[in-house]
Amino acid sequence: MIKMKAEVFRRLVLLALFNENNGEIKTKTELQKLPFFLEKEIHEKNFTALPYSYMNYHHGPYSEDLYDDVNFLTTLGLLDIDSSKIDLIHENRVTKSTKYELTELGKEAANSAAAFIELIAPTLYNSIKETVHNFGGKTATQLKNLSHETDEYKNTEFESVIFAGVEPNSIVESDVEWEELEQKLDLEVLDNIEELIQVLDSDFEEFLNITQEELEQTDYESLNSQLIND
Numbered sequence: 001m002i003k004m005k006a007e008v009f010r011r012l013v014l015l016a017l018f019n020e021n022n023g024e025i026k027t028k029t030e031l032q033k034l035p036f037f038l039e040k041e042i043h044e045k046n047f048t049a050l051p052y053s054y055m056n057y058h059h060g061p062y063s064e065d066l067y068d069d070v071n072f073l074t075t076l077g078l079l080d081i082d083s084s085k086i087d088l089i090h091e092n093r094v095t096k097s098t099k100y101e102l103t104e105l106g107k108e109a110a111n112s113a114a115a116f117i118e119l120i121a122p123t124l125y126n127s128i129k130e131t132v133h134n135f136g137g138k139t140a141t142q143l144k145n146l147s148h149e150t151d152e153y154k155n156t157e158f159e160s161v162i163f164a165g166v167e168p169n170s171i172v173e174s175d176v177e178w179e180e181l182e183q184k185l186d187l188e189v190l191d192n193i194e195e196l197i198q199v200l201d202s203d204f205e206e207f208l209n210i211t212q213e214e215l216e217q218t219d220y221e222s223l224n225s226q227l228i229n230d
Helices: 006-020 028-044 064-075 104-120 122-135 140-148 178-184 187-199 202-217 220-229
Strands: 002-005 054-057 060-062 079-090 093-102 161-163 171-174
Touching: 002 006, 006 028, 006 064, 006 093, 006 104, 006 122, 006 171, 006 187, 028 060, 028 064, 028 093, 028 122, 028 140, 028 161, 060 140, 064 079, 093 104, 104 122, 104 178, 104 187, 178 187
Parallel strands: none
Antiparallel strands: 002 171, 054 060, 054 161, 079 093
């Protein structure tokens, strides 16, 4: 039986969602709404919910956890964020939007994540494909309006919880055994998945943050002087 933290699983799902959507998400609205519609689909099928907490806000369902995951994937070098894309030029006004795109390393990771999820959670994998088919490529305005029309949004008050998700440290289980995956997946994909399960853990994220803090606090002038004197 395959087990992992729910936060690790949701990050694998997010990578698979990017993979299905041609490796990119073109706006902040699309970033927020595609996982929302996926979670809505999952709830309707009585499948295990993603651990994203969605709130009711003016522009539709919003998840702060989702931004945390995107920033983490960016830190790992799997995702690139470009805020310089010109979205609209009208009456001498320039509107810029944020584009999220998998890096070359991210594309490899996302492809492996998609293959992994297809085997251990085929219902979820099909929901990812359906979500991208139904909502991928729509404009930010269309996605916002569609999210406003959902019962989940209309039946909740402003700043109240739409989806509570599940605790990130809870465990996600699959009846599929690793031995079965070894028979169906390439060795390279298996190696990628085993590595992803480790690096997508918040414990690894904490390690990255501590390392970064130590680097920022290092007194390099003092260190160089010490090395010269030694």
